[in-house]
Amino acid sequence: MKVLDSLTKQASSIAAIRRDIHAHPELCFEEIRTADLVAQKLTEWGIPIHRGMGKTGVVGILKCGTSDRAIGLRADMDALPMQEFNQFAHASQHAGKMHACGHDGHVAMLLAAAQYLSKHRDFDGTVYFIFQPAEEGGGGAREMMRDGLFDKFPMQAVYGMHNWPGLKEGQFALSAGPVMASSNEFKITIHGKGCHAALPHNGIDPVVVACQMVQAFQTIISRNKKPVDAGVISVTMINAGEATNVVPDHCELQGTVRTFSIDVLDMIEQRMRDIATHTCAAFGATCTFEFERNYPPTINHPAEANFAREVMADIVGADNVMAQEPTMGAEDFSYMLQAKPGAYCFIGNGDGVHREMGHGEGPCTLHNPNYDFNDALIPLGATYWVKLVEASLR
Incomplete structure (x- = not known):
């Protein structure tokens, strides 16, 4: 040396x-x-x-x-x-x-x-x-x-x-x-309809929507991204509810996305936005989708x-x-x-x-x-x- x-x-x-x-x-x-x-x-x-x-x-x-x-x-x-x-x-x-x-x-x-x-x-x-x-x-x-x-x-x-x-x-x-990798953050607020937990038919449960959404996001990595390209979607925070007997009015998801290329990042952001919007629509809910690009x-x-x-x-x-x-x-x-x-x-x-x-x-x-x-x-x-x-x- x-x-x-x-x-x-x-x-x-x-x-x-x-x-x-x-x-x-x-x-x-x-x-x-x-x-x-x-x-x-x-x-x-x-x-x-x-x-x-x-x-x-x-x-x-x-x-x-x-x-x-x-x-x-x-x-x-x-x-x-x-x-x-x-x-x-x-x-x-x-x-x-x-x-x-x-x-x-x-x-x-x-x-x-x-x-x-x-x-x-x-x-x-x-x-x-x-x-x-x-x-x-x-x-x-x-x-x-x-x-x-x-x-x-x-x-x-x-x-x-x-x-x-x-x-x-x-x-x-x-x-x-x-x-x-690039460092990116997302925040998705699902807007449902709160109700008594014993009478779920009177509301729109945002927690159920969130569960569907989290699972669907992983199909972006396994089915939309080329297998040879690197990419990670991690939902790291799920916040909803204040009482065990109340279906909450909203649910918030947060997490990070990592990629080695801007093209892959563009695809992931668009697919996440589509999945979030249409999953909510399928359950009668709506959402606010925020995606922040930090470091390239x-x-x-x-x-x-x-x-x-x-x-x-x-x-x-x-x-x-x-x-x-x-x-x-x-x-x-x-x-x-x-x-x-x-x-x-x-x-x-x-x-x-x-x-x-x-x-x-x-x-x-x-x-x-x-x-x-x-x-x-x-x-x-x-x-x-x-x-x-x-x-x-x-």
Whole structure:
């Protein structure tokens, strides 16, 4: 493994920053302290900054040489609204907030790379260090773009990275094409006719309609979607009624839809709307159908993905650069990849044995209250960022 020596030597100081961020988690668009810390470090290292993009976003600008070529490197900064179970020294100090997805580690790896590149400057062009707010449902990438990210900071390509529990420490995973799904939500309110539960013939039972609807939605996946296309419809909430002896007036269904393509998503939304409308009509009910598209699918560009894989292989060896198994999780870096060529990779976080005394008893998986980022990744992840810049901006 070819990790840069100076990154290994500075790893403990960057890990201390990571743990400080972990202890002070901030939710989407509230990353004021984190952004202040990022801005302070970049400024210390002689890197000009731009603040306030996407409300709390920070962009570091490092220029070297005369080329007008540029590359963007992105790290997300926000935490999750959940209680941490770990009790080690750097556990969350804020109840109901936790860095359970490793964004603290993503910030640390990019800061380490920024510090190295500011010292060595072995490239010709511009590096934009993009510290993004609100990945966890807030669409911070989209908001930074709306505030002119790619207009103010023109770049030829943009890259992102996420830690991946279960993938071995010292391994990367990257593939061209779809690697994360679109994220979408639906809410269907079925309007029936309430009545006494002992006299159901006097009403229109929305719960019965809901049961039919939930079953019918699964036929979209099994009978309307091509078997080779990926898609998920999950009804995760059903709310109705207030008393055991009353047929309720309405019933509400909510859930999520995930796909790797917009065409499949278009089909699923239309079929769900048709099924909801006509199922209600068959029972004499009506419905209100709401479908909200959140994050689009994350689709890596082939040229940039292949280029990044070559950089990784030079660091850890080709055998440790794995195929990136697509996941139905979603990621707002997808917005950036819709606007610019680039690639989004995984870096192995291991199986959790890195956690110190005082960790929770559960698994070290993403969005789990027992999770913690593996600090051993900081030099490796930073080396990847550095080598990617140097190879892109020769």
